[in-house]
Amino acid sequence: MTRRKAAPYLLLLPHILLSALFIAGLAAGLSQSLGVIPALGLTEPTLDYYKEAFTRPDMLRSVLYSLRIALISALIATGAGVGICAWLTISRRAHDRLVGLVRLPIAVPHVVVALLTVLVCSQNGLLARLACLCGLIDEQSQFPALLYDRAGVGVILAYVWKETPFIVYFVLALMANVSESLGQAAVNLGARPWRAFCRVTLPLCRNTILSGFLIIFVFALGAYELPFLLGATTPKALPVLAYIEYIHPDMRHRPYAMALNGIVILISVVSAMAYYALMRRKVTALERGDGA
Amino acid sequence: MRRKSVLSGALLAAGAAVILLPMAVMVIWVFTERWAWPDLWPQRFSLRAVREVLHRSGQLAGVLSSSVGISLAVAALSVIVGLMTARAVAAYDFPGRGLAVFFTSLPLMVPVTVFAMGVQVTFIRLGLNNTIHGVILAHLLYSLPYAVYLITDGMRALGTALEEQARVLGATGRRAFFRVTLPLLTPVLLAAFSMAYIVSFSQYFLTLLLGGGQVKTFTMVMVPYLQGGERNIASVYSVVFLAVTFLLLILFGRLARRWMGHGGGDFYG
Numbered sequence: 001m002t003r004r005k006a007a008p009y010l011l012l013l014p015h016i017l018l019s020a021l022f023i024a025g026l027a028a029g030l031s032q033s034l035g036v037i038p039a040l041g042l043t044e045p046t047l048d049y050y051k052e053a054f055t056r057p058d059m060l061r062s063v064l065y066s067l068r069i070a071l072i073s074a075l076i077a078t079g080a081g082v083g084i085c086a087w088l089t090i091s092r093r094a095h096d097r098l099v100g101l102v103r104l105p106i107a108v109p110h111v112v113v114a115l116l117t118v119l120v121c122s123q124n125g126l127l128a129r130l131a132c133l134c135g136l137i138d139e140q141s142q143f144p145a146l147l148y149d150r151a152g153v154g155v156i157l158a159y160v161w162k163e164t165p166f167i168v169y170f171v172l173a174l175m176a177n178v179s180e181s182l183g184q185a186a187v188n189l190g191a192r193p194w195r196a197f198c199r200v201t202l203p204l205c206r207n208t209i210l211s212g213f214l215i216i217f218v219f220a221l222g223a224y225e226l227p228f229l230l231g232a233t234t235p236k237a238l239p240v241l242a243y244i245e246y247i248h249p250d251m252r253h254r255p256y257a258m259a260l261n262g263i264v265i266l267i268s269v270v271s272a273m274a275y276y277a278l279m280r281r282k283v284t285a286l287e288r289g290d291g292a
Numbered sequence: 293m294r295r296k297s298v299l300s301g302a303l304l305a306a307g308a309a310v311i312l313l314p315m316a317v318m319v320i321w322v323f324t325e326r327w328a329w330p331d332l333w334p335q336r337f338s339l340r341a342v343r344e345v346l347h348r349s350g351q352l353a354g355v356l357s358s359s360v361g362i363s364l365a366v367a368a369l370s371v372i373v374g375l376m377t378a379r380a381v382a383a384y385d386f387p388g389r390g391l392a393v394f395f396t397s398l399p400l401m402v403p404v405t406v407f408a409m410g411v412q413v414t415f416i417r418l419g420l421n422n423t424i425h426g427v428i429l430a431h432l433l434y435s436l437p438y439a440v441y442l443i444t445d446g447m448r449a450l451g452t453a454l455e456e457q458a459r460v461l462g463a464t465g466r467r468a469f470f471r472v473t474l475p476l477l478t479p480v481l482l483a484a485f486s487m488a489y490i491v492s493f494s495q496y497f498l499t500l501l502l503g504g505g506q507v508k509t510f511t512m513v514m515v516p517y518l519q520g521g522e523r524n525i526a527s528v529y530s531v532v533f534l535a536v537t538f539l540l541l542i543l544f545g546r547l548a549r550r551w552m553g554h555g556g557g558d559f560y561g
Contacts, residue, residue: 007380008381008383008386009380011377011379011380011384012376012380012392013376014372014377015376015392015395018433018436019395019398021411021433022398022399022402022407022411024411025411025414026406026410028413028414029407029410030410084307087303091300101307102307104311106490107490107537107541109510110494110496111511111514111518112318112533115318115518115523115526115530117314118518118523119317119321120313120314124329126313126332128329128330129330129332130332133330140329161310214401218400218401218402219400219403222402223403223404223497224404224405224497225496225515229515239405239406242405242409243405243497243501246409258409258410261409264403265402268401268402269401272401
């Protein structure tokens with residue numbers, strides 16, 4: 001009996017150890033963001049570094065730049081991914097070869113996505129050459145600067161290329177399943193395919209779509225490669241700025257890095273809370289009895 | 293109806309172009325010597341970049357083996373730990389279960405940059421900084437959520453009926469799991485293995501910070517060429533490593549399909 005009770009904990013043991021390491025890393029980062037670095041004789045916790053992060057203009061610009069990139073790219077990728085899923089399920093094309101093609105970018109590392117973006121979107125890349133061929137522009141410099149720009153267009157394009165397939169991967173199996181069973185039932189009862197999709201299949205897939213959105217949003221918020229390789233000199237993305245402060249020879253810069261990381265965590269916690277609130281609303285709707 | 297199929301054909305072609313064209317341009321760059329504005333096709337081809345990479349073949353072979361080795365190790369560990377965790381969460385009800393579920397997805401909510409900068413002090417203290425073991429451990433933390441998610445999902449789809457049937461027929465719990473449930477889960481385990489491999493293989497920042505330049509993986513070697521504007525050499529490395537990745541993924545897929553062909557596939561999904 002006791003062995004039976006211990007079984008789940010024994011199975012979880014490796015995961016508990018790994019989680020402990022994970023928490024240790026997070027805790028170390030957070031305590032440093034509060035200015036506690038015993039090695040430097042700093043032991044008094046303070047919120048000064050956070051205050052400074054929110055008042056120093058370059059840091060504030062970084063926060064807004066990162067938020068913008070993450071939000072826009074996650075919105076576009078989720079919209080496009082769900083659109084592709086909808087098309088594949090309604091037209092019943094969700095077969096192996098097509099799904100394999102859509103999934104291709106998932107296996108492409110972000111640094112390679114950066115290379116592809118340079119080859120296609122830079123001012124002497126494929127798009128600029130096509131524009132020249134069509135007579136839209138004559139000189140390279142007439143092509144809009146999509147890379148290393150303040151608006152982060154190149155970074156956003158790269159994220160959309162990479163994350164749209166992830167949303168398809170994440171949502172398609174469930175959506176195809178729901179559409180086959182309940183969506184088909186709605187069609188049999190006389191609903192048009194699109195109406196059945198919007199009123200039955202899509203609402204039932206909502207939580208999974210939200211999870212996918214949250215995963216790629218937080219990822220884009222804290223990822224280093226793409227803004228580092230394709231982003232502007234100013235403003236810098238939060239993780240890029242944090243890393244610069246982190247490797248600064250003067251160790252007293254480290255709390256700034258950690259405070260910037262703390263802001264990333266703060267934003268992801270707030271988004272996770274919004275996510276759970278949305279999930280709960282779904283549950284109460286079901287309990288009222290107007291759901292499936 | 294006719295017009296609709298033309299439209300969907302056009303959409304399909306556009307989608308395929310967006311995915312495949314950038315990759316095709318990269319393959320062309322592997323053999324490009326001179327590709328001046330505004331031509332759509334290179335003026336001169338050569339094998340210079342390929343030769344340059346092969347010339348340092350010791351480096352290429354070393355990076356290839358350490359990169360693939362690290363990712364295979366991470367994928368194997370992800371499947372083992374992921375299977376144990378998924379089993380605990382899916383088959384048992386115990387105090388703290390909700391917390392365990394929360395922790396399985398936590399790394400998805402904490403970006404790698406935040407974790408890596410925070411954990412480095414701990415890694416130095418544990419002697420893991422700048423070691424292959426440390427890099428494998430860090431990659432594992434970020435591959436595991438995907439493995440746990442896929443395996444839990446697969447277990448839920450499989451249900452418990454068949455394992456219970458085996459118990460009713462007299463099999464011990466261990467035997468029922470290893471002889472009935474595990475074989476049926478194999479396709480899911482291979483999917484989890486593939487995903488964990490991809491996540492590990494794509495890592496840049498974790499390897500940069502915690503490997504400290506001592507652990508050479510594909511991304512570590514490729515990025516300096518990309519920064520230096522050496523597009524053809526960056527393309528050679530990318531094409532070689534992507535080819536290896538896709539070969540491995542196809543192999544895992546074949547294995548999964550062969551397994552499902554031996555019965556079991558009927559029960560799953």
